[in-house]
Amino acid sequence: MTDNTSMTTSTPWHLWLVGVVSLLWNGFGGYDFIMTTTQGATYMxxxxxxxxxxxYYMGMPTWMYVPWVLGVWGxxxxxxxxxxxxxxxxxxxGLSLIGAVVSLIYGQFINPPPALPAELAMMSYMPWVITAxxxxxxWYAWAMAKKGVLR
Known part of the structure; x- marks a missing residue:
């Protein structure tokens, strides 16, 4: 007879893949945050x-740091x-998603940035990519929690 209360859900391989790739992606976001807030115009x-x-970015309203911090560090x-x-x-x-959505709404609809230089034109899609x-x-974290993979 097996005691089902002591059994644990195994960790799927894709959790490690998603976790490592997301840490690399979001780690760069953290690096960018630190460099932008400490080096400012020089870094940009x-x-x-x-x-x-x-x-435009140096004139960002102070309140926009809240969604930026939530997005990056969340x-x-x-x-x-x-x-x-x-x-x-x-x-x-979830907090990160809230930060990304607020930043997207601000930057795309409330106060859009000036046109990007030609060599950075592809960057105009980044707020949408970040939000996606x-x-x-x-969703992935929610799905893994629902399946019992997250404790």
């Missing part, structure tokens, strides 16, 4: 931003918590 100029774009925490198989990954990715990835990670 080195990344190829022209002066109107640098002025995602980093979510990635770590996912790798730890913690159910709190769902909450962390945030949706996926929040």
């Amino acid at each position: 100029q080195a990344a190829g931003f022209d002066q109107p774009l640098i002025d 995602a980093v925490a979510g990635s770590i918590l996912l790798l730890m198989r913690s159910r709190f990954a769902v909450w962390a990715f 990835i945030a949706v996926f990670l929040a």
